[in-house]
Amino acid sequence: MNASERFASLRKGLLEFAVLSTISSHEAYAADILATLSSTDFQTQEGTLYPLLSKLRREGLLEYEWRESENGPPRKYYSLTIKGESELQATQAYWKELISTLKSLSVKR
Amino acid sequence: MNKITGINLNGNAYQLEEPGFVSLSTYLAQAKAHLAGNPDQEEIMADLEQAIADKFQRFLSEHKTVITESEVTIVIGEMGPVDGDDAEAGASGTSDESQTAGPKRLYRVQKGEIIGGVANGVAAYFNVDVLIVRIIFVLLTIFTSGGFIFAYIIAMIFVPLARTQEEQAAASGIPFNAEELIARAKTEYAKLGDKSTEWRSQFRNLRKEHKRQEQQYRKWAQKAKYNKHYQYPSHGNSFGQLMGLLVISFFMWLGYHHVSVIHDFLDAAWNLWHRVADQLAQFVVDHDNG
Numbered sequence: 001m002n003a004s005e006r007f008a009s010l011r012k013g014l015l016e017f018a019v020l021s022t023i024s025s026h027e028a029y030a031a032d033i034l035a036t037l038s039s040t041d042f043q044t045q046e047g048t049l050y051p052l053l054s055k056l057r058r059e060g061l062l063e064y065e066w067r068e069s070e071n072g073p074p075r076k077y078y079s080l081t082i083k084g085e086s087e088l089q090a091t092q093a094y095w096k097e098l099i100s101t102l103k104s105l106s107v108k109r
Numbered sequence: 110m111n112k113i114t115g116i117n118l119n120g121n122a123y124q125l126e127e128p129g130f131v132s133l134s135t136y137l138a139q140a141k142a143h144l145a146g147n148p149d150q151e152e153i154m155a156d157l158e159q160a161i162a163d164k165f166q167r168f169l170s171e172h173k174t175v176i177t178e179s180e181v182t183i184v185i186g187e188m189g190p191v192d193g194d195d196a197e198a199g200a201s202g203t204s205d206e207s208q209t210a211g212p213k214r215l216y217r218v219q220k221g222e223i224i225g226g227v228a229n230g231v232a233a234y235f236n237v238d239v240l241i242v243r244i245i246f247v248l249l250t251i252f253t254s255g256g257f258i259f260a261y262i263i264a265m266i267f268v269p270l271a272r273t274q275e276e277q278a279a280a281s282g283i284p285f286n287a288e289e290l291i292a293r294a295k296t297e298y299a300k301l302g303d304k305s306t307e308w309r310s311q312f313r314n315l316r317k318e319h320k321r322q323e324q325q326y327r328k329w330a331q332k333a334k335y336n337k338h339y340q341y342p343s344h345g346n347s348f349g350q351l352m353g354l355l356v357i358s359f360f361m362w363l364g365y366h367h368v369s370v371i372h373d374f375l376d377a378a379w380n381l382w383h384r385v386a387d388q389l390a391q392f393v394v395d396h397d398n399g
Contacts, residue, residue, distance in 0.1 A: 030160065031163070044189070045189025046160045046188045047191040051153055051191060072166075076156070
Protein backbone atom coordinates (compact mmCIF):
# COMPACT_ATOMS: atom_id res chain seq x y z
CA MET A 1 0.00 0.00 0.00
CA ASN A 2 1.54 3.32 -1.00
CA ALA A 3 1.01 6.65 0.68
CA SER A 4 -1.65 7.76 -1.79
CA GLU A 5 -3.79 4.68 -1.07
CA ARG A 6 -3.16 4.75 2.66
CA PHE A 7 -4.38 8.30 3.01
CA ALA A 8 -7.46 8.06 0.77
CA SER A 9 -9.85 8.50 3.69
CA LEU A 10 -7.71 11.28 5.15
CA ARG A 11 -7.88 13.14 1.86
CA LYS A 12 -11.63 12.60 1.72
CA GLY A 13 -11.99 14.19 5.14
CA LEU A 14 -9.73 17.07 4.13
CA LEU A 15 -11.59 17.74 0.88
CA GLU A 16 -13.77 20.32 2.63
CA PHE A 17 -10.63 22.10 3.77
CA ALA A 18 -9.20 21.92 0.26
CA VAL A 19 -12.37 23.36 -1.27
CA LEU A 20 -12.51 26.20 1.26
CA SER A 21 -8.82 26.95 0.61
CA THR A 22 -9.42 27.04 -3.15
CA ILE A 23 -12.26 29.51 -2.78
CA SER A 24 -10.43 31.66 -0.24
CA SER A 25 -7.86 32.87 -2.77
CA HIS A 26 -10.41 33.90 -5.37
CA GLU A 27 -14.10 33.52 -6.09
CA ALA A 28 -14.71 30.41 -8.12
CA TYR A 29 -17.42 28.48 -9.87
CA ALA A 30 -17.67 24.71 -9.66
CA ALA A 31 -15.70 23.92 -12.83
CA ASP A 32 -12.96 26.32 -11.62
CA ILE A 33 -12.69 24.50 -8.32
CA LEU A 34 -12.54 21.14 -10.07
CA ALA A 35 -9.84 22.40 -12.44
CA THR A 36 -7.76 23.80 -9.57
CA LEU A 37 -8.05 20.58 -7.60
CA SER A 38 -7.53 18.30 -10.59
CA SER A 39 -3.76 18.83 -10.60
CA THR A 40 -3.52 18.07 -6.88
CA ASP A 41 -4.04 15.02 -4.68
CA PHE A 42 -7.51 16.35 -3.95
CA GLN A 43 -8.85 15.85 -7.47
CA THR A 44 -12.56 15.13 -7.36
CA GLN A 45 -15.69 14.99 -9.48
CA GLU A 46 -18.96 16.88 -9.81
CA GLY A 47 -20.83 14.07 -8.11
CA THR A 48 -18.82 14.67 -4.95
CA LEU A 49 -18.27 18.41 -5.22
CA TYR A 50 -21.85 19.63 -5.69
CA PRO A 51 -23.29 17.96 -2.60
CA LEU A 52 -20.25 19.20 -0.63
CA LEU A 53 -20.71 22.79 -1.82
CA SER A 54 -24.37 22.67 -0.87
CA LYS A 55 -23.49 21.33 2.58
CA LEU A 56 -20.88 24.05 3.15
CA ARG A 57 -23.40 26.65 2.04
CA ARG A 58 -26.01 25.33 4.47
CA GLU A 59 -23.43 25.48 7.25
CA GLY A 60 -22.98 29.14 6.35
CA LEU A 61 -19.33 28.84 5.32
CA LEU A 62 -19.95 29.65 1.66
CA GLU A 63 -22.22 31.86 -0.34
CA TYR A 64 -22.70 32.23 -4.06
CA GLU A 65 -24.01 34.70 -6.53
CA TRP A 66 -25.21 34.19 -10.06
CA ARG A 67 -23.05 35.79 -12.70
CA GLU A 68 -23.46 35.91 -16.44
CA SER A 69 -20.72 34.18 -18.41
CA GLU A 70 -19.54 35.18 -21.87
CA ASN A 71 -20.32 31.84 -23.42
CA GLY A 72 -23.07 29.80 -21.90
CA PRO A 73 -25.51 30.03 -19.04
CA PRO A 74 -25.05 32.08 -15.86
CA ARG A 75 -22.83 30.47 -13.25
CA LYS A 76 -22.75 30.31 -9.49
CA TYR A 77 -19.64 32.03 -8.17
CA TYR A 78 -18.79 30.84 -4.69
CA SER A 79 -17.03 32.89 -2.05
CA LEU A 80 -16.29 32.43 1.64
CA THR A 81 -18.51 34.05 4.24
CA ILE A 82 -16.97 35.64 7.33
CA LYS A 83 -17.80 32.45 9.17
CA GLY A 84 -16.14 30.49 6.40
CA GLU A 85 -12.97 32.62 6.68
CA SER A 86 -12.68 32.06 10.39
CA GLU A 87 -13.44 28.36 10.00
CA LEU A 88 -10.68 28.09 7.41
CA GLN A 89 -8.22 29.92 9.66
CA ALA A 90 -9.13 27.70 12.59
CA THR A 91 -8.63 24.60 10.44
CA GLN A 92 -5.29 25.88 9.17
CA ALA A 93 -4.16 26.57 12.73
CA TYR A 94 -5.24 23.11 13.82
CA TRP A 95 -3.47 21.54 10.84
CA LYS A 96 -0.22 23.35 11.70
CA GLU A 97 -0.56 22.13 15.25
CA LEU A 98 -0.94 18.55 14.02
CA ILE A 99 2.14 18.89 11.81
CA SER A 100 4.25 20.32 14.63
CA THR A 101 3.05 17.54 16.95
CA LEU A 102 4.12 14.95 14.39
CA LYS A 103 7.48 16.68 13.98
CA SER A 104 8.06 16.81 17.71
CA LEU A 105 7.25 13.13 18.00
CA SER A 106 9.92 12.20 15.47
CA VAL A 107 12.64 14.33 17.11
CA LYS A 108 15.19 12.00 18.68
CA ARG A 109 15.56 12.36 22.40
CA MET B 110 -29.56 3.61 -37.17
CA ASN B 111 -30.44 4.46 -33.60
CA LYS B 112 -33.55 5.86 -32.03
CA ILE B 113 -33.15 9.35 -30.59
CA THR B 114 -34.66 10.74 -27.42
CA GLY B 115 -34.93 14.45 -26.77
CA ILE B 116 -34.24 15.60 -23.21
CA ASN B 117 -34.29 18.80 -21.23
CA LEU B 118 -31.31 19.22 -18.92
CA ASN B 119 -31.93 22.20 -16.67
CA GLY B 120 -33.44 24.09 -19.59
CA ASN B 121 -31.03 22.85 -22.27
CA ALA B 122 -32.38 20.62 -25.04
CA TYR B 123 -30.27 17.66 -26.09
CA GLN B 124 -30.78 14.69 -28.33
CA LEU B 125 -29.45 11.40 -27.03
CA GLU B 126 -29.22 7.94 -28.47
CA GLU B 127 -31.82 5.78 -26.76
CA PRO B 128 -29.38 3.59 -24.72
CA GLY B 129 -27.53 6.73 -23.65
CA PHE B 130 -30.81 8.22 -22.51
CA VAL B 131 -31.45 5.14 -20.38
CA SER B 132 -28.03 5.32 -18.69
CA LEU B 133 -28.40 9.04 -18.07
CA SER B 134 -31.85 8.72 -16.52
CA THR B 135 -30.53 5.90 -14.35
CA TYR B 136 -27.60 8.06 -13.23
CA LEU B 137 -29.88 11.00 -12.40
CA ALA B 138 -32.40 8.74 -10.63
CA GLN B 139 -29.62 7.31 -8.49
CA ALA B 140 -28.23 10.75 -7.74
CA LYS B 141 -31.69 11.86 -6.67
CA ALA B 142 -32.10 8.81 -4.46
CA HIS B 143 -28.75 9.49 -2.79
CA LEU B 144 -29.76 13.06 -2.12
CA ALA B 145 -33.12 12.06 -0.65
CA GLY B 146 -33.62 14.00 2.55
CA ASN B 147 -31.10 16.66 1.54
CA PRO B 148 -32.86 20.04 1.79
CA ASP B 149 -30.96 21.23 -1.29
CA GLN B 150 -31.83 18.16 -3.36
CA GLU B 151 -33.49 20.07 -6.17
CA GLU B 152 -30.78 22.69 -6.36
CA ILE B 153 -28.02 20.08 -6.47
CA MET B 154 -29.91 18.14 -9.13
CA ALA B 155 -30.19 21.31 -11.21
CA ASP B 156 -26.45 21.95 -10.77
CA LEU B 157 -25.64 18.39 -11.79
CA GLU B 158 -27.88 18.62 -14.85
CA GLN B 159 -26.22 21.89 -15.81
CA ALA B 160 -22.76 20.34 -15.41
CA ILE B 161 -23.81 17.40 -17.62
CA ALA B 162 -25.22 19.83 -20.18
CA ASP B 163 -21.91 21.76 -20.21
CA LYS B 164 -20.01 18.52 -20.72
CA PHE B 165 -22.30 17.47 -23.58
CA GLN B 166 -21.60 20.74 -25.30
CA ARG B 167 -18.07 19.73 -26.27
CA PHE B 168 -19.36 16.70 -28.20
CA LEU B 169 -21.65 18.79 -30.36
CA SER B 170 -20.88 20.76 -33.47
CA GLU B 171 -22.69 22.14 -36.47
CA HIS B 172 -22.68 18.72 -38.10
CA LYS B 173 -23.14 16.61 -35.03
CA THR B 174 -26.34 17.23 -33.13
CA VAL B 175 -26.78 13.95 -31.28
CA ILE B 176 -24.97 12.71 -28.17
CA THR B 177 -23.99 9.06 -28.64
CA GLU B 178 -24.29 6.35 -26.04
CA SER B 179 -20.52 6.19 -25.51
CA GLU B 180 -20.34 9.94 -25.01
CA VAL B 181 -23.00 9.71 -22.32
CA THR B 182 -20.94 6.99 -20.64
CA ILE B 183 -17.85 9.22 -20.74
CA VAL B 184 -19.72 12.13 -19.20
CA ILE B 185 -21.24 9.99 -16.45
CA GLY B 186 -17.76 8.67 -15.71
CA GLU B 187 -16.45 12.22 -15.40
CA MET B 188 -19.28 13.26 -13.12
CA GLY B 189 -18.61 10.43 -10.73
CA PRO B 190 -21.06 8.90 -8.27
CA VAL B 191 -23.12 11.36 -6.27
CA ASP B 192 -22.40 11.21 -2.55
CA GLY B 193 -24.97 12.07 0.03
CA ASP B 194 -23.91 14.20 3.00
CA ASP B 195 -21.82 12.37 5.56
CA ALA B 196 -24.42 13.04 8.23
CA GLU B 197 -27.15 11.66 6.02
CA ALA B 198 -25.15 8.71 4.73
CA GLY B 199 -26.47 6.42 7.46
CA ALA B 200 -30.05 7.44 6.88
CA SER B 201 -29.84 7.02 3.12
CA GLY B 202 -28.26 3.60 3.63
CA THR B 203 -31.33 2.36 5.46
CA SER B 204 -33.72 3.92 2.99
CA ASP B 205 -31.82 2.14 0.19
CA GLU B 206 -32.55 -1.15 1.87
CA SER B 207 -36.25 -0.46 2.17
CA GLN B 208 -36.31 0.50 -1.49
CA THR B 209 -34.76 -2.79 -2.58
CA ALA B 210 -37.49 -4.83 -0.89
CA GLY B 211 -40.16 -5.25 -3.50
CA PRO B 212 -43.46 -7.09 -3.27
CA LYS B 213 -43.01 -10.69 -2.26
CA ARG B 214 -45.15 -13.62 -3.32
CA LEU B 215 -44.70 -17.33 -3.18
CA TYR B 216 -44.11 -18.75 -6.63
CA ARG B 217 -42.73 -21.96 -7.95
CA VAL B 218 -39.38 -21.26 -9.55
CA GLN B 219 -38.50 -23.40 -12.50
CA LYS B 220 -34.85 -22.46 -12.84
CA GLY B 221 -32.88 -25.22 -11.13
CA GLU B 222 -35.95 -27.21 -10.09
CA ILE B 223 -35.87 -30.96 -9.42
CA ILE B 224 -39.57 -31.85 -9.46
CA GLY B 225 -41.97 -28.93 -9.49
CA GLY B 226 -39.90 -25.96 -8.27
CA VAL B 227 -41.74 -25.75 -4.93
CA ALA B 228 -38.58 -26.03 -2.82
CA ASN B 229 -36.94 -23.52 -5.12
CA GLY B 230 -39.81 -21.08 -4.68
CA VAL B 231 -39.84 -21.50 -0.90
CA ALA B 232 -36.08 -20.97 -0.83
CA ALA B 233 -36.44 -17.78 -2.87
CA TYR B 234 -39.26 -16.58 -0.64
CA PHE B 235 -37.34 -17.04 2.61
CA ASN B 236 -34.03 -16.17 0.98
CA VAL B 237 -32.28 -19.36 2.11
CA ASP B 238 -30.28 -21.95 0.20
CA VAL B 239 -32.53 -24.32 -1.72
CA LEU B 240 -30.49 -27.25 -0.35
CA ILE B 241 -31.70 -26.49 3.18
CA VAL B 242 -35.32 -26.41 1.99
CA ARG B 243 -34.86 -29.70 0.18
CA ILE B 244 -33.41 -31.36 3.27
CA ILE B 245 -36.34 -30.04 5.33
CA PHE B 246 -38.74 -31.38 2.69
CA VAL B 247 -37.12 -34.82 2.83
CA LEU B 248 -37.20 -34.83 6.63
CA LEU B 249 -40.87 -33.80 6.56
CA THR B 250 -41.54 -36.62 4.10
CA ILE B 251 -39.89 -39.09 6.46
CA PHE B 252 -41.62 -37.84 9.62
CA THR B 253 -45.06 -37.79 8.02
CA SER B 254 -44.30 -41.20 6.49
CA GLY B 255 -44.94 -39.86 3.01
CA GLY B 256 -47.87 -37.60 3.83
CA PHE B 257 -45.84 -34.57 2.91
CA ILE B 258 -45.77 -35.79 -0.69
CA PHE B 259 -49.46 -34.88 -0.89
CA ALA B 260 -48.78 -31.44 0.50
CA TYR B 261 -46.09 -31.05 -2.14
CA ILE B 262 -48.47 -32.11 -4.90
CA ILE B 263 -51.11 -29.68 -3.64
CA ALA B 264 -48.49 -26.90 -3.58
CA MET B 265 -47.50 -27.86 -7.11
CA ILE B 266 -51.10 -27.44 -8.22
CA PHE B 267 -51.98 -24.26 -6.35
CA VAL B 268 -48.74 -22.27 -6.17
CA PRO B 269 -48.36 -20.46 -9.48
CA LEU B 270 -45.23 -20.84 -11.53
CA ALA B 271 -43.13 -17.67 -11.83
CA ARG B 272 -43.36 -17.29 -15.59
CA THR B 273 -42.57 -13.68 -16.36
CA GLN B 274 -39.43 -11.87 -15.24
CA GLU B 275 -41.62 -9.74 -13.02
CA GLU B 276 -43.00 -12.77 -11.22
CA GLN B 277 -39.53 -14.22 -10.89
CA ALA B 278 -38.39 -11.01 -9.25
CA ALA B 279 -41.39 -11.00 -6.90
CA ALA B 280 -40.59 -14.59 -5.93
CA SER B 281 -37.49 -13.38 -4.12
CA GLY B 282 -38.84 -9.92 -3.33
CA ILE B 283 -36.48 -8.02 -5.60
CA PRO B 284 -37.95 -4.82 -7.04
CA PHE B 285 -38.88 -4.98 -10.65
CA ASN B 286 -39.36 -2.42 -13.30
CA ALA B 287 -37.14 -1.65 -16.22
CA GLU B 288 -35.52 1.33 -14.55
CA GLU B 289 -34.79 -0.49 -11.32
CA LEU B 290 -33.51 -3.50 -13.21
CA ILE B 291 -31.09 -1.34 -15.16
CA ALA B 292 -30.13 0.60 -12.05
CA ARG B 293 -29.40 -2.66 -10.27
CA ALA B 294 -27.32 -3.94 -13.16
CA LYS B 295 -25.42 -0.69 -13.25
CA THR B 296 -24.70 -0.55 -9.53
CA GLU B 297 -23.58 -4.16 -9.62
CA TYR B 298 -21.35 -3.30 -12.54
CA ALA B 299 -19.97 -0.24 -10.76
CA LYS B 300 -19.21 -2.36 -7.69
CA LEU B 301 -17.48 -4.82 -9.97
CA GLY B 302 -15.37 -2.00 -11.35
CA ASP B 303 -14.33 -0.92 -7.85
CA LYS B 304 -13.63 -4.40 -6.70
CA SER B 305 -12.24 -5.85 -9.91
CA THR B 306 -8.65 -4.83 -9.28
CA GLU B 307 -8.86 -6.24 -5.79
CA TRP B 308 -10.46 -9.41 -7.11
CA ARG B 309 -7.90 -9.75 -9.83
CA SER B 310 -5.01 -9.71 -7.41
CA GLN B 311 -6.81 -12.14 -5.12
CA PHE B 312 -7.53 -14.39 -8.07
CA ARG B 313 -3.91 -14.25 -9.14
CA ASN B 314 -2.77 -15.23 -5.67
CA LEU B 315 -5.25 -18.08 -5.58
CA ARG B 316 -4.07 -19.34 -8.92
CA LYS B 317 -0.45 -19.12 -7.84
CA GLU B 318 -1.25 -21.08 -4.71
CA HIS B 319 -3.18 -23.65 -6.74
CA LYS B 320 -0.25 -24.09 -9.14
CA ARG B 321 2.17 -24.44 -6.27
CA GLN B 322 0.02 -27.15 -4.69
CA GLU B 323 -0.34 -28.89 -8.00
CA GLN B 324 3.41 -29.03 -8.43
CA GLN B 325 3.75 -30.31 -4.90
CA TYR B 326 1.27 -33.09 -5.65
CA ARG B 327 3.12 -33.99 -8.85
CA LYS B 328 6.35 -34.29 -6.90
CA TRP B 329 4.72 -36.51 -4.31
CA ALA B 330 3.07 -38.53 -7.02
CA GLN B 331 6.38 -39.12 -8.75
CA LYS B 332 8.03 -40.08 -5.52
CA ALA B 333 5.28 -42.58 -4.91
CA LYS B 334 6.09 -44.01 -8.36
CA TYR B 335 2.88 -42.81 -9.87
CA ASN B 336 3.45 -41.60 -13.37
CA LYS B 337 2.67 -38.21 -14.78
CA HIS B 338 -0.91 -39.23 -15.48
CA TYR B 339 -1.58 -38.68 -11.82
CA GLN B 340 -4.16 -36.01 -11.50
CA TYR B 341 -4.60 -33.35 -8.96
CA PRO B 342 -7.48 -34.68 -6.86
CA SER B 343 -10.69 -32.82 -7.37
CA HIS B 344 -12.80 -31.74 -4.43
CA GLY B 345 -15.81 -33.70 -5.60
CA ASN B 346 -19.24 -32.28 -6.16
CA SER B 347 -20.97 -32.46 -2.81
CA PHE B 348 -24.12 -30.83 -4.22
CA GLY B 349 -24.41 -33.52 -6.87
CA GLN B 350 -23.80 -36.22 -4.27
CA LEU B 351 -26.53 -34.84 -2.06
CA MET B 352 -28.96 -34.66 -4.94
CA GLY B 353 -28.15 -38.26 -5.77
CA LEU B 354 -28.79 -39.22 -2.16
CA LEU B 355 -32.15 -37.44 -2.27
CA VAL B 356 -33.19 -39.23 -5.44
CA ILE B 357 -32.15 -42.58 -3.93
CA SER B 358 -34.11 -41.89 -0.73
CA PHE B 359 -37.13 -40.90 -2.79
CA PHE B 360 -37.02 -44.18 -4.69
CA MET B 361 -36.47 -46.12 -1.47
CA TRP B 362 -39.59 -44.46 -0.07
CA LEU B 363 -41.48 -45.27 -3.26
CA GLY B 364 -40.22 -48.86 -3.18
CA TYR B 365 -41.07 -49.26 0.51
CA HIS B 366 -44.70 -48.55 -0.21
CA HIS B 367 -45.10 -50.32 -3.51
CA VAL B 368 -42.56 -53.16 -3.84
CA SER B 369 -42.86 -55.92 -1.28
CA VAL B 370 -39.24 -57.10 -1.63
CA ILE B 371 -37.87 -53.65 -0.80
CA HIS B 372 -40.49 -53.34 1.94
CA ASP B 373 -39.39 -56.59 3.51
CA PHE B 374 -35.71 -55.76 3.10
CA LEU B 375 -36.04 -52.36 4.76
CA ASP B 376 -38.18 -53.78 7.57
CA ALA B 377 -35.59 -56.48 8.17
CA ALA B 378 -32.82 -53.87 8.18
CA TRP B 379 -34.84 -51.75 10.61
CA ASN B 380 -35.42 -54.70 12.96
CA LEU B 381 -31.76 -55.67 12.76
CA TRP B 382 -30.72 -52.13 13.64
CA HIS B 383 -33.11 -52.17 16.64
CA ARG B 384 -31.78 -55.49 17.85
CA VAL B 385 -28.18 -54.29 17.54
CA ALA B 386 -29.03 -51.04 19.29
CA ASP B 387 -30.84 -52.91 22.10
CA GLN B 388 -27.90 -55.24 22.56
CA LEU B 389 -25.50 -52.31 22.60
CA ALA B 390 -27.62 -50.56 25.21
CA GLN B 391 -27.79 -53.79 27.25
CA PHE B 392 -24.03 -54.17 26.94
CA VAL B 393 -23.47 -50.62 28.24
CA VAL B 394 -25.86 -51.21 31.17
CA ASP B 395 -24.18 -54.54 32.02
CA HIS B 396 -20.77 -52.96 31.74
CA ASP B 397 -21.79 -50.15 34.10
CA ASN B 398 -23.26 -52.53 36.66
CA GLY B 399 -20.41 -55.00 36.41
